[in-house]
Amino acid sequence: MTTATTDLHRPATGPAFQGVGLGRKVKNAVATTLVALAFLVAVVPLVWVLWSVLEKGLQPVLHADWWTHSLYGLRPYDDRGGAYHAIYGTVVQALSTAVLSVPVGVMVGVYLVEYGAGTRLARVTTFMVDILTGVPSIVAGLFVYALWISILGFGRSGFAVSLSLLLLMIPVVIRTTEEMLRIVPNELREASYALGVPKWKTIVKIVLPTAMSGIVTGVMLGLARVMGETAPALIVGAYASSINLNVFDGNQANLPLLMNDQFANPETAGFNRTWGAAMTLVLIIMLFNLLATVISRLSAIKK
Amino acid sequence: MSDSTLADRSASAKETPGRARAPHGAPGSSRGGAASSPDTPEGPISTANTAQGEPASTPVRRPGDRVFRGTAVGAGAFIVVLIAAIGLFLLLQAVPALRANQVGFLTSGVWNTTDPNSLQFGILHLLWVTVATSVLALALAMPVSLGIALFLTHYAPRRLARPFAYVVDLLAAVPSIIFGLWGIKVLGPTLVPVAEWLNRNLGFVPLFAQGNVSISGAGNVLTAGVVLAVMILPVITAVSREVFERTPKEHIEGALALGATKWEMVRTTVIPFGKAGYVSASMLGLGRALGETVALYLILSGTGAAPKLSFFDGGATIASKIALGAGEFNNELTAGAYIAAGLVLFALTFAVNALARAIVARKKVSA
Incomplete structure (x- = not known):
């Protein structure tokens, strides 16, 4: 109070800039x-x-046996054998999923980017792809069970597992293809049209090859994801402790099914097999992720 | 898996070169809609045709074009048919079982399907566990994801943001069966003392009261919810991150120029801008949590007792019940009972996902 009356240098208004309180x-x-x-x-x-x-x-x-032997003839407490049968099943089922899903997914992607563009069907398709992305894996399994096993009368097999993984894989391939096709420079298409190349040939020979590396990367990542899916395998697949080379017929193990089977085994061997299978699954998924990264690094679209 | 692609797509659309001068049916014009119609010429007009005296404006229709176009359109239509088929075939298989059901499907908690001649199945108890685990997971994951998304977009050093985001995405690459195994064997036992403490001190709250399974077994809603939360973290984070990244620079700089601290800037610009995206991301996470099967199949302890509406209940979710019953699928009616439950799950996730997409779509229009 007293200083305020005597301090003649005090500004009439406060400073415009105040520190942060x-x-x-x-x-x-x-x-x-x-x-x-x-x-x-x-x-x-x-x-x-x-x-x-x-x-x-x-x-x-x-253990060297892990990669070269199955669990054929081993009792629950025999701490030997390996996951060869399950590794084979996982890889073969993933490959057949890829073989089936890539053509369908790429064609849908081509449709959405090159042909559909703004039509009602394209909008509905885009929405349905979103929905398909959100379909729980167990529902995919139930659908394949209802159609493939119950109505068409086929048995449980590795291929039935692939079919249900297909439902989970297709949206991934579509999304990747769509994204990759969208970043293919338009100049490439225009140059091709200017040379009189038909549209379909432009897509097949110019657009898709340009986008190929990105699509392959996406497919690898997608495969890494569906490989660990267990729910559909429980419903439409069946575990076998020995190797089954035929994906179309009979029980075929895969790593998640092996884990699920050995999870119920209270012996030390069961513990080792379960976690060993988990480790193998993680290793394979890491390998696929790594490959995907390498592929995308080596051949990215130059902008 | 591709939950992140929702936002990726919008991000890549942004990068599309030559948007304005896109030729007929070329990318970039796809969202615009007006640029192309089904009658768009399939290919360039070759000089050969004009030489033959045809009018120059008639587009050339090559058989190759027609076949390729047909295949592409067919593939697009196939996806639509596929979704319809999922609903249809599940319904076809479910109806006979629902007809034979002797108790109310939605109002009963009994599940007794071993004898196809006296089917008794209701999803009431399953619904409680499904909703309880998912909502608990969502409640745990939402704030954390918000934090991560903000950290990755506005706090982390630019150079580290990408590798950090990759680390979070890695969580989505871990298979659910491994999460389940970890949940029941490693995390569960660690959570038991916490659960016991909650039960001892907050037991008067129904949610923390004794459930229908033993707390020391760890196979309860609490463990399941925590594991589910970890599993949906990357889903929510990925989508929210993409939205937060698109906050207009002018807004951010404006806030900073007015003297806002970083947090005030985030609160006044980033969060209001990204709110719709964040909510829809959380819905996608919820959809994922509702449908998660194997992790919960391994974690939740089975019990025949009715749930006590507590976090320490065991039992099964709709999805894990179906997985548990997979061995029983030996006749149409029993399988049909599980398929009916699957149909409910399908409808539930369909609704949640459609709602999430609708929120994003509305936001895009208004933005």
Whole structure:
């Protein structure tokens, strides 16, 4: 009070720029910390899961037998044998899924980008692809069961598993193709048209090859995802402890089914087989992810 | 899996070169709609035709074009038919079982389908576990995903944002059976003391009261919810991240120029802009959680007792019940009972996903 009356240098109004108040500073710091913590919260389970798998699954996988033998004729407590049958099944089922899903998915992608463009059917298709993306894997399994096994009368087989994985894989291929076709420069199409090349040949010879590496990458990533799907395999597949080379007929194991089968085995061997299969699955998925990255690095579309 | 593609798509559409001068039916014009019609010429007009005296404006229709176009349109239509077929065939298989059902399908909690001559199945209890696990997962995952998405888009150093995002996406690459195995063997036992503490101190709240399975077994809604939360984190994060990234630079710079701290900037520009996207991302996460099967199949302890509406209930979700019953699929009626449950799941996820997409679509129009 007294200083205010004597201080003649005091400006009539407060300064235009004021420092950030303590409360705002604290709020800002708290928010920054929380946001960074949220990221850590996501990293913890990832590391924890991978560590658990590595810790418990490494030892069984290191046996040479693991990669070359099946569990044929072994009793639940025999800590020998391997996952050869399941690895074979996983790879073959994934490959047949890829063989079936890629043509369909790529054609739908071509339709949406090159032909459909703005038509009502294209809009409905896009919506349906979104819905297909969200279809739970168990429902895909039930659908294949209802159609393939119940109505058409085929038996449970590795191929039936592939069919249900197909439903999960197709939307992935469509999305990837769509995205990749959209970033193919229009100049390429125009140059091709200008030379008198028909539209379909332009797509087949110019557009698709340009987008190919991206599509392959997407397919690899998609395969890595569907390989670990267990729910459809439980419904339309059946576990077999021995190797079955024929994907179309008879029970065929895959890694998730092996895990599921051995999960119920209380012996040490069961524990080792379950976590060993988990480790193998993670390794195969990592391999596919790695391949996908390499392919996309090697041959990205140059903009 | 491709839940992130929803946003990827809009991101890549942005990058589409030559949008404005797209030729007939070429990409870029696809969302515009007006640029092409089914009558668009299939290919360029060759000089050969004009030489033969045909009018120059008549497009050339080559057989190759017709076949290829037909295949492409057929493939597009196939997807639509496929979704319809899923609904139709599930319904076809479910109806006989529903007719033979001796209890109310939606109002009963009994599940006794081993004898096809006296089918008794109702999804009431399954519905509770399904909803409880999904909602708990969503409640846990939503704030964390929001934090991660904000961290990746506006807080993390530019150079590290990409690898960090990759790390979060890796969570989506881990198969659900491995999450299930980890959940029941590793995480569950760790959560037991927490669960016991909650039960001891908050037991008067019905949600934390003794459930229908033993708490020390860890196979309850709590463990399942936590594992599900981890599984849907990458889904919610991926989509929200894409939306937050698209916050207009002018808004951000405007807020900063007015003296906002980073948090105030985020609160006043990024979050209001990305809210719809975030909500729809969470719906996608919910859809994923509702349909998750194997993780819950391994985690939840089976029980015949009615749920006590507690976090420490066991039982099964709709999806895990179907997986549990897979061995029983030896006659049409029993299988039909499970298929009826699957149909409910399909309808539920269809509705949730459609709603999520609708929110995003509306946001896109208004933006």
